[in-house]
Amino acid sequence: xxxxxxxxxxxxxxxxxxxxxxxxxxxxxxxxxxxxxxxxxxxxxxxxxxxxxxxxxxxxxxxxxxxxxxxxxxxxxxxxxxxxxxxxxxxxxxxxxxxxxxxxxxxxxxxxxxxxxxxxxxxxxxxxxxxxxxxxxxxxxxxx
Amino acid sequence: xxxxxxxxxxxxxxxxxxxxxxxxxxxxxxxxxxxxxxxxxxxxxxxxxxxxxxxxxxxxxxxxxxxxxxxxxxxxxxxxxxxxxxxxxxxxxxxxxxxxxxxxxxxxxxxxxxxxxxxxxxxxxxxxxxxxxxxxxxxxxxxx
DNA sequence: GACAGTATGTCAGAATACTGACATGAACCA
DNA sequence: TGGTTCATGTCAGTATTCTGACATACTGTC
Numbered sequence: 001x002x003x004x005x006x007x008x009x010x011x012x013x014x015x016x017x018x019x020x021x022x023x024x025x026x027x028x029x030x031x032x033x034x035x036x037x038x039x040x041x042x043x044x045x046x047x048x049x050x051x052x053x054x055x056x057x058x059x060x061x062x063x064x065x066x067x068x069x070x071x072x073x074x075x076x077x078x079x080x081x082x083x084x085x086x087x088x089x090x091x092x093x094x095x096x097x098x099x100x101x102x103x104x105x106x107x108x109x110x111x112x113x114x115x116x117x118x119x120x121x122x123x124x125x126x127x128x129x130x131x132x133x134x135x136x137x138x139x140x141x142x143x144x
Numbered sequence: 145x146x147x148x149x150x151x152x153x154x155x156x157x158x159x160x161x162x163x164x165x166x167x168x169x170x171x172x173x174x175x176x177x178x179x180x181x182x183x184x185x186x187x188x189x190x191x192x193x194x195x196x197x198x199x200x201x202x203x204x205x206x207x208x209x210x211x212x213x214x215x216x217x218x219x220x221x222x223x224x225x226x227x228x229x230x231x232x233x234x235x236x237x238x239x240x241x242x243x244x245x246x247x248x249x250x251x252x253x254x255x256x257x258x259x260x261x262x263x264x265x266x267x268x269x270x271x272x273x274x275x276x277x278x279x280x281x282x283x284x285x286x287x288x
Numbered sequence: 289g290a291c292a293g294t295a296t297g298t299c300a301g302a303a304t305a306c307t308g309a310c311a312t313g314a315a316c317c318a
Numbered sequence: 319t320g321g322t323t324c325a326t327g328t329c330a331g332t333a334t335t336c337t338g339a340c341a342t343a344c345t346g347t348c
Contacts, residue, residue, distance in 0.1 A: 011272065012166055012260050014279040016185075019163040020206040021286040022156055038334090041160075055296055062164040067335050069298070091296040091343050116156050119282045128155065131278035134271055135158040138263045142165040182304085199326055211305050213328070235313055235326040 011138070022119060029111035033104060038063060040112065042071055043105040046081060046097050053092035080104060155282070166263060173255035177248060182207060184256065186215055187249040190225060190241050197236035224248060 008014075026037045035043075038061055045060040046052060052060070058068035072095060075081045080101035084094050097105065120128055152158075170181045179187075182205055189204040190196060196204070202212035216239060219225045224245035228238050241249065264272055 009276070010260055011264055011275060011279075012170075012256075014276055014283070015159070015163050015166060016206060018279045018282045018286075019159050021283050022159060025286050026156075036334090053296075054298095062160060063334095064336065065297070066299090066337090070334080089344085093297075112156075115286075116154055119285050120155055121285050122281050123278060127274070127278055127281075130271070130274040131155060131282075132153070132158055134267060134275035134278070135155075135162045137266050137271075138162045138275075139158070139165050141263050141265050142162075142169050142259075180304085197326075198328095207304090208306065209327070210307090210329090214304080233314090237327075 015138075022115070025115050025118075026112065029115055030108055033108050033111075035104070035108055038067075038071060039075060040105075040108050042068070042075065043080065043097065043101055043108070044112075046095060047102070047105055050096050051094035053094060055092065057095065075101070159282075166259070169259050169262075170256065173259055174252055177252050177255075179248070179252055182211075182215060183219060184249075184252050186212070186219065187224065187241065187245055187252070188256075190239060191246070191249055194240050195238035197238060199236065201239065219245070 023037055026040070030037060030040050041061045042057055045057050049056065049060070054068050054072060055065050057072070058065045061068060061071075063071070072081060072083065076083060079098055081095050082098055086093070088094065120131075123131065167181055170184070174181060174184050185205045186201055189201055193200065193204070198212055198216060199209050201216070202209045205212065205215075207215070216225060216227065220227060223242055225239050226242055230237075232238065264275075267275065
């Protein structure tokens, strides 16, 4: 109870608020394509890192390995990704996009970019950079 | 595929990354008290808005009414909050903190403030304000 | 080679959160 | 009064995500 205005002045609250709004808009945009935001993020990560393992993708999407494993099985059943039959070395099983997955990702990326641009529409380039670097500093301070 | 550096330059990605890191640290801090982050947020909202309804709290914590309803029943079963037997007018049933809930919240708030301060430790006041206003502008642009 | 430490994938179980649907009560307008 | 619209609380069902645990495979060091 430091202030009377509740938690609105806390960076953490604004962070959650912004993330919730973004997630909601992303879900709205992706729903017609049959994708959730984590599923889209997974396809996006696979596009940038072909052959990534389950654990790699979990870290990229900020979910646990178990969650990503279930998500990958779902995407595999829909023919959007492919996983190797066996690990080529170690235990990590590489995953890659199918052509169907690539096509769907391309379409979904358009909606995602639309949301991103809408989100930052009222910010100047220097304000955008300040926001980006501020968020990065927060992450830096939070990871031990 | 606008850049080679993946999604790291997107504000949306940084936003998710920062929120994930914050959520993780909050959960770590609150776990010894037997609280999750949404449960803590609910107690905090109740502290600032005594007598808030289930729907009020759902909006404050950014979950659905159904999720908040389950969360409230859990907190009520633990004796941390109280709900009126009947709606005093309309359908909204006011909820309030019990003394036990208030005590637990006070303790949890210390941990929460610790995390908040750690998160922004390396930011100057002007950088903090730039971050806050940047996030607010993003929210403003995303809510229709 | 033997060992500890680390990373990975997976299983099991529980908790969480969502969408869809319905009934109830209030506010508003014709 | 009658009607529509909106907000609220709740039920049911599904989907998501987590923690905990275990076996497996690499990477060091000795």
